[in-house]
Amino acid sequence: MIHVCRKEHFNAAHKLYNPRWSKEENEAVFGPCANENWHGHNFELIVTVKGNPDPNTGFVMDMKQLGALIKQHVIQKLDHKNLNLDVDFLEGKLPSCETLVVEIWKILEKELANITTAKLHRIQLWETHNNFVEYFGEQ
Amino acid sequence: MIHVCRKEHFNAAHKLYNPRWSKEENEAVFGPCANENWHGHNFELIVTVKGNPDPNTGFVMDMKQLGALIKQHVIQKLDHKNLNLDVDFLEGKLPSCETLVVEIWKILEKELANITTAKLHRIQLWETHNNFVEYFGEQ
Amino acid sequence: MIHVCRKEHFNAAHKLYNPRWSKEENEAVFGPCANENWHGHNFELIVTVKGNPDPNTGFVMDMKQLGALIKQHVIQKLDHKNLNLDVDFLEGKLPSCETLVVEIWKILEKELANITTAKLHRIQLWETHNNFVEYFGEQ
Amino acid sequence: MIHVCRKEHFNAAHKLYNPRWSKEENEAVFGPCANENWHGHNFELIVTVKGNPDPNTGFVMDMKQLGALIKQHVIQKLDHKNLNLDVDFLEGKLPSCETLVVEIWKILEKELANITTAKLHRIQLWETHNNFVEYFGEQ
Amino acid sequence: MIHVCRKEHFNAAHKLYNPRWSKEENEAVFGPCANENWHGHNFELIVTVKGNPDPNTGFVMDMKQLGALIKQHVIQKLDHKNLNLDVDFLEGKLPSCETLVVEIWKILEKELANITTAKLHRIQLWETHNNFVEYFGEQ
Amino acid sequence: MIHVCRKEHFNAAHKLYNPRWSKEENEAVFGPCANENWHGHNFELIVTVKGNPDPNTGFVMDMKQLGALIKQHVIQKLDHKNLNLDVDFLEGKLPSCETLVVEIWKILEKELANITTAKLHRIQLWETHNNFVEYFGEQ
Numbered sequence: 001m002i003h004v005c006r007k008e009h010f011n012a013a014h015k016l017y018n019p020r021w022s023k024e025e026n027e028a029v030f031g032p033c034a035n036e037n038w039h040g041h042n043f044e045l046i047v048t049v050k051g052n053p054d055p056n057t058g059f060v061m062d063m064k065q066l067g068a069l070i071k072q073h074v075i076q077k078l079d080h081k082n083l084n085l086d087v088d089f090l091e092g093k094l095p096s097c098e099t100l101v102v103e104i105w106k107i108l109e110k111e112l113a114n115i116t117t118a119k120l121h122r123i124q125l126w127e128t129h130n131n132f133v134e135y136f137g138e139q
Numbered sequence: 140m141i142h143v144c145r146k147e148h149f150n151a152a153h154k155l156y157n158p159r160w161s162k163e164e165n166e167a168v169f170g171p172c173a174n175e176n177w178h179g180h181n182f183e184l185i186v187t188v189k190g191n192p193d194p195n196t197g198f199v200m201d202m203k204q205l206g207a208l209i210k211q212h213v214i215q216k217l218d219h220k221n222l223n224l225d226v227d228f229l230e231g232k233l234p235s236c237e238t239l240v241v242e243i244w245k246i247l248e249k250e251l252a253n254i255t256t257a258k259l260h261r262i263q264l265w266e267t268h269n270n271f272v273e274y275f276g277e278q
Numbered sequence: 279m280i281h282v283c284r285k286e287h288f289n290a291a292h293k294l295y296n297p298r299w300s301k302e303e304n305e306a307v308f309g310p311c312a313n314e315n316w317h318g319h320n321f322e323l324i325v326t327v328k329g330n331p332d333p334n335t336g337f338v339m340d341m342k343q344l345g346a347l348i349k350q351h352v353i354q355k356l357d358h359k360n361l362n363l364d365v366d367f368l369e370g371k372l373p374s375c376e377t378l379v380v381e382i383w384k385i386l387e388k389e390l391a392n393i394t395t396a397k398l399h400r401i402q403l404w405e406t407h408n409n410f411v412e413y414f415g416e417q
Numbered sequence: 418m419i420h421v422c423r424k425e426h427f428n429a430a431h432k433l434y435n436p437r438w439s440k441e442e443n444e445a446v447f448g449p450c451a452n453e454n455w456h457g458h459n460f461e462l463i464v465t466v467k468g469n470p471d472p473n474t475g476f477v478m479d480m481k482q483l484g485a486l487i488k489q490h491v492i493q494k495l496d497h498k499n500l501n502l503d504v505d506f507l508e509g510k511l512p513s514c515e516t517l518v519v520e521i522w523k524i525l526e527k528e529l530a531n532i533t534t535a536k537l538h539r540i541q542l543w544e545t546h547n548n549f550v551e552y553f554g555e556q
Numbered sequence: 557m558i559h560v561c562r563k564e565h566f567n568a569a570h571k572l573y574n575p576r577w578s579k580e581e582n583e584a585v586f587g588p589c590a591n592e593n594w595h596g597h598n599f600e601l602i603v604t605v606k607g608n609p610d611p612n613t614g615f616v617m618d619m620k621q622l623g624a625l626i627k628q629h630v631i632q633k634l635d636h637k638n639l640n641l642d643v644d645f646l647e648g649k650l651p652s653c654e655t656l657v658v659e660i661w662k663i664l665e666k667e668l669a670n671i672t673t674a675k676l677h678r679i680q681l682w683e684t685h686n687n688f689v690e691y692f693g694e695q
Numbered sequence: 696m697i698h699v700c701r702k703e704h705f706n707a708a709h710k711l712y713n714p715r716w717s718k719e720e721n722e723a724v725f726g727p728c729a730n731e732n733w734h735g736h737n738f739e740l741i742v743t744v745k746g747n748p749d750p751n752t753g754f755v756m757d758m759k760q761l762g763a764l765i766k767q768h769v770i771q772k773l774d775h776k777n778l779n780l781d782v783d784f785l786e787g788k789l790p791s792c793e794t795l796v797v798e799i800w801k802i803l804e805k806e807l808a809n810i811t812t813a814k815l816h817r818i819q820l821w822e823t824h825n826n827f828v829e830y831f832g833e834q
Contacts, residue, residue: 001553001556002519002550002551003550003551003553004515004550005549005550005551006548007546007548008547009267009268011178012178012179013152013177013178016335016336018335021334029335029340030335031342032219033219035219035220035221035225037152037220037224037225038179038221039152039220040151040152040153040177040178040180041150041179041180042180042268053513053515053516056437056438057433057435057446057447057511058433058510058511058512058513058515058516060550062446063547064448067547079171080171080172080178081174081176081178082174086174093336094335094336095336096331096335096336096337097282098282098331098336098337098338099331099336102331128148128150128181130284130285130286130341130345131283131285132283133280133282133283134326135280135281138279139279140831140833140834141796141797141828141830142828142830142831143793143828144827144828144829145825145826146824146825146826147825155614157613159612170620192791192794195713195715196713196725196789197711197789197790197791197794198791198793199793199828201724202825203726206825233613234614235609235613235614235615237558237560237609237614237615237616238609238614240558241558241609268563269562269563269564269619269623270561270563271561272558272560272561273558273559273604274559275557275559277557278557287824289823290734290735291708291732291733291734291735292735294474296473298473307479310774313775313776313777313781315708315776315777315781316733316735316777317706317707317708317774317775317777318706318709318733318734318735319706319736319737320736320823320824357727357734358727358728358734359730359732360732360733360734363732371475372474372475374470374474374475375421376421376470376475376476377470377475379419380419406704406706406737407424407704408423408424408425409480410422411419411421412420412422412465413419413420414420416418426684426685428596428597428684429595429596430569430593431596449635449636450636452636452638452642454569454637454638454641455569455596456569456635456636456637456638457567457568457570457594457595457597458567458596458597458598459597459598459684459685496595497589497591497595498593499591499593499594502593503591503593545565545567545598546565572752572753574751574752576751577751585752587759649753650753651753652748652753653699654697654754658697658748685702686701686703686762687702687758689697689700690697690700690743691698694696695696
């Protein structure tokens with residue numbers, strides 16, 4: 001049982017803003033992250049899958065294939081986008097890092113099941129050099 | 140003559156979009172960077188000043204003071220902002236990295252002249268891990 | 279259940295020196311780390327808390343609030359200090375990374391309990407680019 | 418119970434090539450990694466051991482000693498080598514990252530048992546900035 | 557006059573070996589870098605061009621276009637290759653970093669002249685985290 | 696004419712404290728850096744030499760040899776030391792980064808002249824992730 005990890009990047013705009021609250025309430029809770037004109041980040045996404053290596057290839061999963069899957073189903077929907085306005089799987093959700101890793105988990109868990117017996121293990125998302133979140137699919 | 144360098148950060152949204160062009164022309168030139176709903180970055184700004192050390196302090200310039208000056212006059216205006224909409228010194232300008240370093244140079248050159256004999260030498264701005272620009276104040 | 283991680287920094291001096299041993303014994307065990315005139319590091323501290331996101335904010339815990347808590351109760355006591363001489367919670371202890379993460383765990387576990395239902399999960403401390411320790415609160 | 422982690426480096430050549438397959442099959446599966454003339458990487462290896470600190474030293478294990486052990490038994494055999502041709506413990510194996518972490522685990526688990534009660538916990542190996550694997554010794 | 561910088565990557569094998577010398581002489585001069593079975597690196601290439609921004613785009617040169625040019629004319633010839641055997645523009649040359657930056661300069665100076673008035677300013681090549689070279693086209 | 700650059704590391708304690716001033720004056724000028732019990736850093740030193748490559752080796756200067764020279768004449772005197780108390784070439788000087796790069800320049804310029812025709816070009820010293828200085832030997 002080995003963990004295989006692949007890093008991908010996307011650049012996106014977002015704001016942290018609860019539409020059921022007033023502007024003042026949003027600013028009190030989210031501070032400058034509530035700026036109605038948006039701000040943005042260079043996000044780094046690290047996806048980990050686990051499984052046993054295939055003796056013919058030495059691979060749990062081809063990391064280039066893993067990278068291509070992440071790009072097709074996640075990065076293309078997020079890169080150079082507005083997370084509040086442009087992303088179907090975030091509609092009606094507050095685009096915090098916590099929300100992002102749960103939604104990315106759902107997408108990749110399903111897509112991986114189509115092509116490999118390796119299992120999704122962890123989604124790690126860096127928003128800045130100092131802030132990141134991790135999700136292991138646990139309820 | 141020694142160079143003293145200070146790194147600061149800001150997170151901002153922008154789009155690359157020439158308002159005198161059609162949407163199609165903008166997308167042809169700027170690609171996904173023209174997304175009308177914005178995207179964003181974690182920018183890293185490195186400011187270099189040069190001068191001779193003061194024998195009483197060993198400093199060309201106190202790097203904490205340099206950091207405070209950059210925060211007060213540059214970072215506060217850019218961090219968690221929309222570079223196209225929220226920043227007075229970028230009004231009417233295309234907020235490319237090239238534009239940013241020239242405008243930041245103008246601000247810091249003037250502010251530094253008020254407090255030190257050290258001279259501004261270089262503004263370096265990283266937009267992503269792979270893209271950055273440098274400006275030395277040369278016409 | 280999501281992990282939220284925050285990185286903070288401090289610069290400190292220390293020496294690895296067991297006061298019950300002779301200088302020769304200390305140098306034999308700790309090598310240059312036993313230099314009686316001290317040496318120092320740029321430490322990087324990554325604190326992880328885990329919990330379920332609040333549906334109103336999308337946050338397990340506001341990472342700025344987490345950062346502020348770490349700064350108030352840990353960084354202010356360690357930054358620009360001598361770990362052998364200046365820090366109340368290290369008195370009488372050998373200031374190795376292992377000691378530091380256990381003591382930082384005790385402080386943050388208690389402080390977090392006052393303000394959040396999220397639980398402290400991991401303290402990671404980097405002493406150099408090549409050396410770091412992790413603590414999960416396990417006995 | 419604390420985790421102590423040490424990073425070491427090696428630069429090596431390899432190719433991903435199954436000798437039981439034709440050149441065309443290898444290129445179809447491994448792409449440019451199958452280049453018969455080799456390619457190479459700057460590998461980063463992070464070794465984690467876990468245990469309880471010795472009250473006399475504050476150490477689970479002296480990280481310099483851990484570094485020396487890794488250098489003697491692993492890095493010296495891999496650095497500036499060809500992973501397909503020069504390394505006894507990889508003979509007859511496909512030198513993927515997955516293979517490497519399992520073989521490095523076997524070596525270090527045995528060597529650590531000779532000198533410490535701390536237990537090997539994790540082998541992490543970075544092949545590029547974007548690809549890495551982790552192994553915890555699980556079957 | 558602004559500098560625009562783009563980072564690209566390639567992974568390659570090489571050896572430092574002067575074919576006019578004996579194996580012993582090569583090992584005496586180049587040490588483990590002379591291993592006849594090759595070793596390899598993750599190279600990082602930073603290309604800087606300088607010029608004045610176009611007022612219509614804010615760009616000295618579109619960094620994506622610069623990246624594409626570097627990939628087409630340099631990276632495709634070096635990535636997953638053997639620098640001693642596979643690269644036409646290195647034939648008969650010792651593939652040190654110094655040689656590489658001079659040959660890359662020649663290629664990019666010519667290709668850039670076809671598409672932009674911006675001038676090549678610097679080629680920086682990182683071989684490891686600790687070793688890099690820079691070339692400014694000076695004789 | 697090519698620049699060859701080598702990074703080395705040292706961990707040291709220091710304080711910024713002018714012995715001709717009172718404790719209060721030192722704290723007013725240097726803030727927490729004046730802590731009489733010291734603080735410390737992981738310093739990163741990048742040394743650049745310039746010259747023409749030797750056609751027999753492809754090298755301006757062997758980077759391993761450059762690294763060994765820096766270690767012998769600079770790192771050994773600074774690593775795990777107190778910059779105010781333990782270093783002969785800093786005696787009677789305020790150990791700011793500015794002071795360090797000038798003194799390191801003097802040492803390496805002389806030592807390099809004994810073994811190579813390549814010339815010292817730049818000393819770059821990083822004190823933290825955000826602060827660094829550069830010196831080119833200019834008066």
